[in-house]
Every structure is written in structure tokens, then in C-alpha cells.
Amino acid sequence: MRAVIVGPGVMGETLGGAFRKAYPAEELVYLGPPSARRTELSRQYSAGEATYPEEVGAVDWVILALKPQKAQHILPLLRSLLQPDSLVLSVMAGIPLSYLERGLHHPKLVRAMPNTPGRIGAGITVWVAQALTDEERTTVERFLEGLGASLYVEEEAYIEMATALSGTGPAYVFLFMEALTDAGVHMGLPRHIAEKLVVETLLGSVLYYKHNPKGAALLRYEVTSPGGTTAEAIYHLEKAGFRPALSRAVWAAYQRALSLRPSLP
Secondary structure: OEEEEEOOOHHHHHHHHHHHHHOOOOEEEEEOOOOHHHHHHHHHOOOEEEOOHHHOOOEEEEEEOOOHHHHHHHHHHHHHHEEEEEEEEEOOOOOOHHHHHHHHOOOOEEEEEOOHHHHHOOEEEEEEEEOOOHHHHHHHHHHHHHHEEEEEOOOOHHHHHHHHHHHOHHHHHHHHHHHHHHHHHHHOOOHHHHHHHHHHHHHHHHHHHHHOOOOHHHHHHHOOOOOOHHHHHHHHHHHOOHHHHHHHHHHHHHHHHHHOOOOOO
């Protein structure tokens, strides 16, 4: 098996780790402009390096970890990598299967939207595919599970929605953690204590949710005593527009994902 990862960025690193976890002895190549990062990732994952597709030759898997703005110019150059049975897996936000097929002249395609915790095997990847056999779908699913949980969807439109929710989601969580920590410091807690309290509270809350899948609203009701401190805090969050602000942010991310569709030359 030969595979090439196009784009030695953060997601290229994450996918390289998943590939090596699934296929420790198979051939892997990083394709992209010469850089210290490309060289480092190649060393880290025992992969080759290439600057141009013709240096790589035909491969079994092409993994697209490019920025979507580069798709217009790069996709046509990758056609020489593909054989009839080659599988293409793209994590480019906003680039639909139809666009990939036109750009690559190739039908066997997977679109996936992982997120940052996939770097430690704790992410969630939403994916859709076309023209794959059942065996190929199983192979892709096992590969993606190297990043954490995976969720196959029938509707490609869900990928853009997942981009805005789970793909971008870690940034929302980190912003919330940052703000909550700052609130603790404002009260007078040393920062290291505030950070510890926030991290363990968030982690424990998620684990408790998974252990008691009643839904977030019911679990929140359980810790919100009438007239208590939690009720007071929730009242001020709602008064400040916490819920609609978050909803607008996710919607804006979704609209941005829909806009990332350049035209093929």
C-alpha cells in the first residue's frame, strides 16, 4: 500500500499519526513545498518527501489536508497520482464531493471533518463517501477511528454543519475555559488554581454526561437549586445573551464553510 498526504500542516500531522497507527509498515509520502515542517513530519512518521506529484507516482490513498482555498489549483495536478482503485480522503472544509470529482476526474471519494482532539485519539470525525465498496468503507472507518469516534452520515450537507459544530467546536470550548478561568482570577483565585478547577470541572461534567445520558438540560436542572448560586449565574448568562450568541457564532461558521467553494479553472 502506498499513501500520500497532501499538505504537511496540523491536520496533515494528525492524519499522518492515524495512518501510522493503522499501517505501521506501509509506505507514506508527504507532498508539499519544501519546509522544515515537512521534513520533521517525514522523520516523525517514517515517510518520504516530495515537492511535485510526478515525484510520487501512483498511490492507493490520497489524503487531502490542504487549505480549501488551494483546491482550485492543486486538485488537477494530483490526477497523475490516481489509479482506478485509488481512494481519495479529503478533510478540506467546504469542498464537496462533486467538486473533488470534477477536479480529480476520480469517483472514489471520502469527505471527512475531524477535529483537533483527534491528535490524541480523542476526537470525533463525521464523514461521507461515494463509490466505495463495503470493504473500502470498513477500511476507512477503521482508519478514522484512529482519531477517536467516527460518525458516517448519508447526507453530505451534514459535513458543513459538523464543520461549524464539532470541527470548530474545540475553539468554543477553549474560549469558554479561558473566560471561566479569567472570572476565577477576577474573584481572587491564583491562576493555576482557577485553571485546575476549570479543567477538572469541564472534564468531570462531560464524563458525568456520558454516564448519565439524560440530556444536558435535565442535568443542568439537577444542579440548579431555586434561588441558589447556580440559578443566579444562569440568570445572568441568559440575560447577557449567552445562548443566542453561541448559536449565531455556530451559524456564522456554517455560512463560512458554505462559502469556501472556489471554481475550478
